[in-house]
Amino acid sequence: MKGGERDLNTKDRILKMLAENKGRFISGEQISEELGISRTAVWKHILKLREEGHRIQSVNRLGYQLVNSGDVYDRGTILSRLNTKILGKNLYFYETIDSTNNELKKMAAEGACEGTVVIALCQTEGRGRRGRRWQSDAGSGIYMSVLLKPDLPPTAVQSITLLASSAVCKVLEKYVKSGLGIKWPNDILINNKKVCGILTEMTSEPDKVQAIILGIGLNVWNREEDFGDELKHTATSLCLNTDREISRTQLVVEILKELEDLYLNFVEKGSSAKFMDIWRCFSVTIGRDIIVIQGENRWQAKALDVLDDGRLLVETPDGKRQTVLSGEISI
Numbered sequence: 001m002k003g004g005e006r007d008l009n010t011k012d013r014i015l016k017m018l019a020e021n022k023g024r025f026i027s028g029e030q031i032s033e034e035l036g037i038s039r040t041a042v043w044k045h046i047l048k049l050r051e052e053g054h055r056i057q058s059v060n061r062l063g064y065q066l067v068n069s070g071d072v073y074d075r076g077t078i079l080s081r082l083n084t085k086i087l088g089k090n091l092y093f094y095e096t097i098d099s100t101n102n103e104l105k106k107m108a109a110e111g112a113c114e115g116t117v118v119i120a121l122c123q124t125e126g127r128g129r130r131g132r133r134w135q136s137d138a139g140s141g142i143y144m145s146v147l148l149k150p151d152l153p154p155t156a157v158q159s160i161t162l163l164a165s166s167a168v169c170k171v172l173e174k175y176v177k178s179g180l181g182i183k184w185p186n187d188i189l190i191n192n193k194k195v196c197g198i199l200t201e202m203t204s205e206p207d208k209v210q211a212i213i214l215g216i217g218l219n220v221w222n223r224e225e226d227f228g229d230e231l232k233h234t235a236t237s238l239c240l241n242t243d244r245e246i247s248r249t250q251l252v253v254e255i256l257k258e259l260e261d262l263y264l265n266f267v268e269k270g271s272s273a274k275f276m277d278i279w280r281c282f283s284v285t286i287g288r289d290i291i292v293i294q295g296e297n298r299w300q301a302k303a304l305d306v307l308d309d310g311r312l313l314v315e316t317p318d319g320k321r322q323t324v325l326s327g328e329i330s331i
């Protein structure tokens, strides 16, 4: 028992445990073991805490999570605040899923309509770019996939990726005072640490997109110690970088709205100017000396610009200009 805890009653100790684990679920089993009380007793205390006005979310198999009064995060609350025309009109909200991208891909194959959104509280096999894993702990982040079906050639997929990172940045700039940036093609950084990643996957005919699955992973409540050794120097979360109250529901609603505005502008007007202006404004790539990583190949270059189709224009040390369509860069 830590100093001071002896003065707390059981209910307050449960509240303290929940508060210490903000952004994460703790199981009823863990609470009952730690406090030496039955699971039923835990449940009764949770009900009492709720009566007192604490917002405690309970989810089967995950346990309990204390949420800010503004961070009630469920399908009904999202739908009640959503003000979009197409994105999220069909919205599926899962407690646990392997990957929202996998789920939405299945739905797309079965004919799901444009704008269908899949969100999960946690993913067991969250995927990142280049076959990497995406840390997807329960309650820590936003794990969301959006189905788009633009009448465009498959080459447009890279533009859609830039469009998505621009939309997320437009929302995050309201929360983050400084250091927000996009690293080509679509890593969103705060002070050089990654806060959001976007995984765009596509099925297509030779000259036409069938479906684009836009997967967005945003670290929201993660504390520094939540990132394992692999990520602790390179990842960050929104709560570590803002003074503003955070609501995942509000973030989802705002991201879908920004995404829809930029997307409809792009497909209806056929111009990428609007989202490219935003992308360039947040770019931490343009003008920098970079290393281009393509499989085993690594080479130095200076990033000059990003073209409207998403390719990166670079100049190699011997003065030659070329474009990079895919790969990764380090800055």
Ligand code: BTN
Residues within 6 Å of the ligand: 098, 099, 100, 101, 102, 123, 125, 126, 127, 128, 129, 130, 132, 134, 142, 143, 144, 145, 187, 196, 197, 198, 199, 215, 216, 217, 218
């Ligand atoms: C990256 O590597 O930068 C992309 C990360 C994308 C993660 C998101 S979380 C929601 C969606 N489902 C997944 O399995 N991956 C994406």
